[in-house]
Every structure is written in structure tokens, then in C-alpha cells.
Amino acid sequence: MAHTIVDTGGSRSFPGPHALLRSAGPGGDVLVLIGTGAGMALAAVEKHESLKAVLIELGTECLGVHTGERRGGEGSNVLGFARFRLGDGPPSDLVELVRQPGTKPESIAAAKTAFESAGLHVAVCMDTPGRIVDRLVRPYYNGALRKLDEGLATADDLDTTLRLGLGYPEGPIALLERTGLAHHHDVTKALHDALADPGFAPARRAQVAKRRQKA
Amino acid sequence: MPEIKTIGVAGSGTMGAGIAIVAARAGFRTVAFDASQDALDRARRQTESFFAKSVERKKLSAEQVKTILSNLSSTTKLEGLAACDIVIEAVYEDLEVKRALLGKLNAVCPDHTIFASNTSTLSIAEIASGSGRDDRVVGMHFCLPAQLMKLIEVSTGLNTSDQTFQTAWKFCLAMGQTPVKTKDHPGFILNYFIVPFNNDAIRMVEAGIAEPADIDTAIKKALGYPMGPLELIDWVGLDTQLKLCEAFYKMTYDPRAACPPLVRRMVAAGHLGRKTGRGFYKYDRDGMFGG
Ligand SMILES: NC(=O)c1ccc[n+]([C@@H]2O[C@H](COP(=O)([O-])OP(=O)(O)OC[C@H]3O[C@@H](n4cnc5c(N)ncnc54)[C@H](O)[C@@H]3O)[C@@H](O)[C@H]2O)c1
Numbered sequence: 001m002a003h004t005i006v007d008t009g010g011s012r013s014f015p016g017p018h019a020l021l022r023s024a025g026p027g028g029d030v031l032v033l034i035g036t037g038a039g040m041a042l043a044a045v046e047k048h049e050s051l052k053a054v055l056i057e058l059g060t061e062c063l064g065v066h067t068g069e070r071r072g073g074e075g076s077n078v079l080g081f082a083r084f085r086l087g088d089g090p091p092s093d094l095v096e097l098v099r100q101p102g103t104k105p106e107s108i109a110a111a112k113t114a115f116e117s118a119g120l121h122v123a124v125c126m127d128t129p130g131r132i133v134d135r136l137v138r139p140y141y142n143g144a145l146r147k148l149d150e151g152l153a154t155a156d157d158l159d160t161t162l163r164l165g166l167g168y169p170e171g172p173i174a175l176l177e178r179t180g181l182a183h184h185h186d187v188t189k190a191l192h193d194a195l196a197d198p199g200f201a202p203a204r205r206a207q208v209a210k211r212r213q214k215a
Numbered sequence: 216m217p218e219i220k221t222i223g224v225a226g227s228g229t230m231g232a233g234i235a236i237v238a239a240r241a242g243f244r245t246v247a248f249d250a251s252q253d254a255l256d257r258a259r260r261q262t263e264s265f266f267a268k269s270v271e272r273k274k275l276s277a278e279q280v281k282t283i284l285s286n287l288s289s290t291t292k293l294e295g296l297a298a299c300d301i302v303i304e305a306v307y308e309d310l311e312v313k314r315a316l317l318g319k320l321n322a323v324c325p326d327h328t329i330f331a332s333n334t335s336t337l338s339i340a341e342i343a344s345g346s347g348r349d350d351r352v353v354g355m356h357f358c359l360p361a362q363l364m365k366l367i368e369v370s371t372g373l374n375t376s377d378q379t380f381q382t383a384w385k386f387c388l389a390m391g392q393t394p395v396k397t398k399d400h401p402g403f404i405l406n407y408f409i410v411p412f413n414n415d416a417i418r419m420v421e422a423g424i425a426e427p428a429d430i431d432t433a434i435k436k437a438l439g440y441p442m443g444p445l446e447l448i449d450w451v452g453l454d455t456q457l458k459l460c461e462a463f464y465k466m467t468y469d470p471r472a473a474c475p476p477l478v479r480r481m482v483a484a485g486h487l488g489r490k491t492g493r494g495f496y497k498y499d500r501d502g503m504f505g506g
Pocket residue numbers: 225226227228229230231248249250251254304305306307308309312316333334335336356357358359
């Protein structure tokens with residue numbers, strides 16, 4: 001089962017060479033649309049209904065933006081995906097695969113096979129803002145930044161606590177410094193706009209970093 | 216500054232037994248106190264088998280273990296803690312139980328004795344209040360399993376003296392642990408972050424956004440965490456998560472700390488996690504067999 005890539009440019013998931021790109025070929029029954037224009041490219045694909053699966057790289061938007069929705073019955077052979085990536089850090093090996101209520105099981109299976117044969121790990125989730133990881137970690141990162149402001153502990157002690165107490169490879173403050181506070185701002189702001197949950201409201205330090213990036 | 220030589224550990228359950236191991240292993244004379252002789256006997260058996268493994272793994276010599284164990288005694292009488300320079304309490308997580316214990320200990324211990332609390336959710340100032348020595352009460356929050364985890368969150372109540380804090384800090388270092396300085400704040404650092412984080416993961420399952428196994432895979436592979444949140448909750452126990460939520464929500468009114476209804480349903484159904492063979496996953500004797 002071969003897959004075909006259509007690259008619209010500027011992909012965050014596949015910014016450089018990768019096994020998924022190398023193993024692609026023309027005429028595959030799984031079509032992977034990557035890059036910032038992936039969703040727009042769907043309309044131009046002829047007879048995409050006849051393929052096993054069409055996979056659209058997503059930004060912060062929902063898959064439904066590209067497929068349309070039908071009173072909870074939406075779902076087809078079209079799925080969304082993104083490789084999780086923090087800011088300017090390298091993409092992780094995790095692919096979040098976005099389905100809808102009526103997505104065909106065989107399309108999910110075909111998508112998983114394509115990614116897993118390229119050495120990636122797949123987590124399936126419904127079509128929701130922030131998918132799995134951002135939805136869970138952004139309130140935690142905002143909380144860490146707020147508690148740093150409130151003097152709960154020094155940046156180093158906050159990081160040490162989470163590394164030693166929970167076995168995290170890196171504490172939240174060091175991680176945000178490494179991958180970019182301004183990028184955290186953009187992701188959490190988009191989630192706050194979508195969900196209006198105060199946990200996603202960009203923490204003060206993220207807002208400052210964003211302003212300085214613009215300046 | 217008083218020199219710390221003899222350690223008391225009040226409460227010899229899961230945490231107390233581990234804390235006594237840490238103190239005794241570092242060379243301190245250590246007295247374990249528990250109201251229940253059964254608890255002390257169980258802790259002694261666990262301690263001996265723990266050190267037997269340390270010898271097997273060549274972390275300690277048989278000679279060293281002999282000395283450590285001879286430094287470790289136990290008592291069901293509070294008076295047995297009279298010679299301690301610091302008493303770390305790890306009794307039930309109940310403000311009245313802890314307060315009553317410290318009040319009685321105050322009459323038993325000399326003036327210089329520091330009382331440290333291993334509480335996870337209660338306030339150090341509230342535990343210290345009425346102890347008769349609230350300037351000498353400090354928070355020392357160990358992590359489970361205490362005998363393996365290096366971290367201790369050290370916190371001060373409103374009336375804790377700087378000298379008490381400094382003594383507790385140095386004592387943590389002398390035990391070979393890694394102290395971090397934090398505040399008398401609900402959940403200190405670790406539980407303040409992990410309880411709502413885990414609740415968010417539970418709500419994600421509840422909302423049908425993803426299966427537990429997908430959430431755990433996502434978190435582990437995206438961030439390199441050793442365990443996913445739902446595996447972690449199964450390990451900690453759904454009943455414990457429920458208690459943590461109840462304690463935190465009451466103190467913070469943070470909606471993310473409020474107990475997700477799914478947790479109550481799972482506890483009612485006996486899906487407590489690993490210990491009952493079923494939580495977010497099902498377990499057989501040897502571990503996980505499916506989500
Ligand atoms: N279990 C954890 O993961 C964990 C982690 C960090 C901190 N803590 C904290 O440590 C403390 C103990 O927790 P645990 O899980 O070890 O509990 P546990 O129930 O395993 O042990 C408590 C022990 O205290 C004894 N006890 C209770 N009241 C007593 C009293 N008045 N006098 C003498 N002995 C008494 C009981 O007999 C029991 O053996 C709690 O404050 C808890 O919040 C627990």
C-alpha cells in the first residue's frame with residue numbers, strides 16, 4: 001500500500017527529509033497533503049473519495065473547516081494530522097491523527113499504517129481544538145509561568161520539582177525557554193479563542209515574549 | 216542551630232516506612248512510631264526485604280545494612296519519640312489527626328525538636344496552629360516511593376522561623392535528598408500541577424475526545440514523560456485521585472481541580488486502578504493487557 005505526498009510548502013510536520021517522504025510514490029491509495037495549504041489543496045484532488053485515505057496536515061484549525069460538518073454525522077476517508085512540535089524545536093515522533101464521528105475505520109487503519117511504517121507513533125483523537133497534547137499541556141505551561149510570577153518557587157526549583165517528582169525530561173520553564181515563549185503564546189491564544197477556558201489565557205510572561213518578538 | 220541526630224517518623228504506613236528507610240540509610244538513629252503494631256511489623260518486613268535487595272544489587276554491603284537496621288527501632292508509644300531532634304509526621308491526611316498528634320508530641324519532645332509534616336494537601340500553617348511551637352513546624356513533602364525518590368518540597372508556615380527552615384533544609388541534604396524551597400500553597404508545586412493536569416486527561420476521556428491509550432501514547436511520545444496521565448492515575452488509584460480533588464477544590468475553587476464525575480463513577484464501580492485490576496486499563500497479575 002503506497003502513499004503519495006502533495007507538498008504545498010511550509011510544512012511544520014515535515015520541515016526536512018523524513019522516511020514518510022522518502023517512501024512516497026505516485027498513484028498511492030493514501031494521499032498525504034502537507035504544508036500550510038494542505039486543507040485548500042483537498043478541493044483540487046480529483047476523485048479523492050475513491051482513495052483509501054486522504055490525510056490533511058492541520059495547523060491549529062479543526063478538520064471540519066476543510067471537510068464541512070453534518071449534524072454529528074460527518075466523517076469520510078479524509079482525516080487530519082499533525083506531528084506534535086513545540087515552537088522551533090524539532091518535530092516529535094508523535095502524530096496526532098484527527099478523525100470525525102463517521103470516519104471510516106479502514107481509512108484510520110490505512111493512515112496509521114502509513115505513519116507507523118515511517119517510524120512515527122500515532123494517537124487518534126476527535127476533531128477538537130488543541131487535539132490531545134496542546135489541550136493538556138498549555139494550561140500546565142501557563143500555570144507554571146503564573147506561579148513563577150507569584151514566587152511559588154524559583155524557575156530552577158519549579159523545573160527540578162517536575163523533573164524529579166514526575167520524571168519529566170525537562171521542567172516547564174526550561175522547556176518554554178528552549179522552544180520559544182512567543183510560540184507558546186500563539187498556540188495557547190488560539191486555544192483560548194476557541195474554548196474560552198481561562199486555563200488557556202496566555203500567561204503574562206508569554207504575552208511579554210510575544211510583544212518583544214513583534215518589536 | 217540544633218544538630219539533628221535522632222529522627223522520629225510518626226505513622227508507619229506507605230510513606231512513613233519509606234521515609235524511615237531514607238533517614239536510617241543516611242546514618243541517622245531513627246525511631247518509627249505508629250498507633251498500630253501491625254503497621255510497624257509490616258513496615259519492618261518491607262524494610263528488611265528492601266535492604267536485602269540493596270545488598271543483592273550491591274548498593275550496600277551486608278555489614279552496612281546490619282548497622283542501618285540496628286539504628287532503626289519502632290514503638291507504639293508516643294513517649295518513644297522523646298529523644299528526637301526532628302519528628303516527621305506521615306499519619307493520615309486529616310487536619311484534626313495531625314493537629315492532635317503535634318499537640319501531644321509538644322508535651323513529649325524537648326523544646327528544640329522540629330516537627331515536619333509530610334502532608335500532600337493540607338496547609339502547614341493550619342497543621343502548626345495549636346501545636347504550641349508553630350515556629351518549629353515545617354513542611355517536608357516526600358514523593359512516593361519515598362525510599363527511591365530524591366525530591367523533598369520544603370515549605371514554611373506563616374510562623375515558621377528561618378532557623379527551622381534552614382535546619383530542615385540541611386537535614387534534607389544530609390539525608391542525600393534534593394530539597395526544593397516552596398511555599399505553604401495547596402499541593403505545593405507537584406500536586407498543584409499534577410492534580411488538574413490529570414483531571415484534564417480524565418475529562419478528555421469523559422468527553423470522548425480520545426481513548427486512554429491514545430492520550431498516554433501522545434503524552435509519552437510528544438514530551439518524553441515516563442508515564443501517561445491515565446496510567447499514572449491507575450497506579451496512584453482512582454480513590455486517591457478523588458480524595459486529592461476533594462481536598463484541592465475545597466481550598467482553591469479551581470474548576471480544573473474539581474473531581475470529574477467519571478472518577479466518582481469509576482470509584483463506585485470498583486474500578487480503582489491497578490490495585491483492583493481495572494481502572495482506565497485492565498490488568499492481569501503481570502501488568503497491562505489492553506485499554
Ligand atoms: N501515599 C502517597 O502517595 C503520599 C505521597 C506524599 C505524601 N503523602 C502524605 O503522607 C501521609 C501518610 O500517607 P500514607 O499514604 O503513608 O498513609 P497510610 O494510610 O499508608 O499510613 C498512615 C499510617 O499512620 C498511622 N496513624 C494514623 N494516625 C495515627 C496517629 N494519630 N498516631 C500514630 N499513628 C497514626 C496509621 O496506623 C498508618 O499506619 C499523608 O499526610 C499523605 O498525604 C502521601
